[in-house]
Amino acid sequence: MIGSWFWMMLPEVLISLENRMTLGLSSYTFTWATGVPGFTPVNPLSPGDLVDKTAGYGLRILQIADNMPLEDLPHKELYDLRNYARCKGVSLEMGSRRLDTGHTMKCLEAAVILGSPLLRMVIDAKGYEPDLQTVISILKELLPEFTRRNIRLAIENHDRFKAREFEEMVLSTGSELVGICLDSVNSMGAGEGFETVSEILLPYTFNLHIKDFTIRRVSHKMGLVIEGTPAGKGMLKIKALIEKLSASDHCNSAILELWTPPGNEIEDTVLKEERWAEESIEYLKSLIN
Numbered sequence: 001m002i003g004s005w006f007w008m009m010l011p012e013v014l015i016s017l018e019n020r021m022t023l024g025l026s027s028y029t030f031t032w033a034t035g036v037p038g039f040t041p042v043n044p045l046s047p048g049d050l051v052d053k054t055a056g057y058g059l060r061i062l063q064i065a066d067n068m069p070l071e072d073l074p075h076k077e078l079y080d081l082r083n084y085a086r087c088k089g090v091s092l093e094m095g096s097r098r099l100d101t102g103h104t105m106k107c108l109e110a111a112v113i114l115g116s117p118l119l120r121m122v123i124d125a126k127g128y129e130p131d132l133q134t135v136i137s138i139l140k141e142l143l144p145e146f147t148r149r150n151i152r153l154a155i156e157n158h159d160r161f162k163a164r165e166f167e168e169m170v171l172s173t174g175s176e177l178v179g180i181c182l183d184s185v186n187s188m189g190a191g192e193g194f195e196t197v198s199e200i201l202l203p204y205t206f207n208l209h210i211k212d213f214t215i216r217r218v219s220h221k222m223g224l225v226i227e228g229t230p231a232g233k234g235m236l237k238i239k240a241l242i243e244k245l246s247a248s249d250h251c252n253s254a255i256l257e258l259w260t261p262p263g264n265e266i267e268d269t270v271l272k273e274e275r276w277a278e279e280s281i282e283y284l285k286s287l288i289n
Helices: 004-019 047-056 075-087 101-114 132-149 163-173 186-190 194-204 238-246 266-285
Strands: 022-026 061-064 091-097 118-122 152-156 178-183 205-210 213-217 224-228 253-256
Touching: 022 047, 022 266, 047 061, 047 075, 061 253, 075 091, 075 101, 091 101, 101 118, 101 132, 118 205, 132 152, 132 163, 132 178, 152 163, 152 205, 163 178, 163 194, 178 194, 186 194, 194 205, 194 238, 205 238, 253 266
Parallel strands: 022 061, 022 253, 061 091, 091 118, 118 152, 152 178, 178 205, 205 253
Antiparallel strands: 213 224
């Protein structure tokens, strides 16, 4: 017989389960298999293939990003993809790049069809690099549409802006629907290490990109190279990061991304990427229930 203490504790237990992060994959987990310009495999992965991979690894979230732009698909194909993913027990997250009003609205419409709870956006695109104040103006213009659809906007820290500038973007909207997609390597392109970036942006993080890495000095000693590694084999303190984010109820998905260095042939690179994914998933499952 279940004692009364169980029913008293049940709401707290349910809240804890609801706030727990869920591990997922991305079109950037299998970047080479999806296709990189100039390095396309014979049979590149489709969105449906990515759903199958996610389900095959026993995971429940798939984030499809700008290397597989879903916003360009007809609505019927988006509905078919959503339904197929649901049949496989996989939830979809929508991702894209180019944070301007028109394109972001197109992506938001795709997110609604896919049933995505968030839209992950990289600000910049080819030939498009708005300044901070322009970004803030765009966010304020877009906010009523995200509010109406109850979808969160997760802005990815990506190369050009500093962490404090991303923080200013979020705070300028005054909305709990605007936050950060926290990537563990990108901000090195802006000259900031992850410890600095995470300290500033963790409180606003909706979505985590786990991308492990290593930094090594080149053979002639005059310079450093940043390269990806399987999760758990690099310099990223993943366990501590997961623990910090799990203490809040803002971040609900942790997405594995890989920077897999290419081999001599695209086929070899695709196989290496798959091995890295398997190794990374096994490690991350030990940290994220």
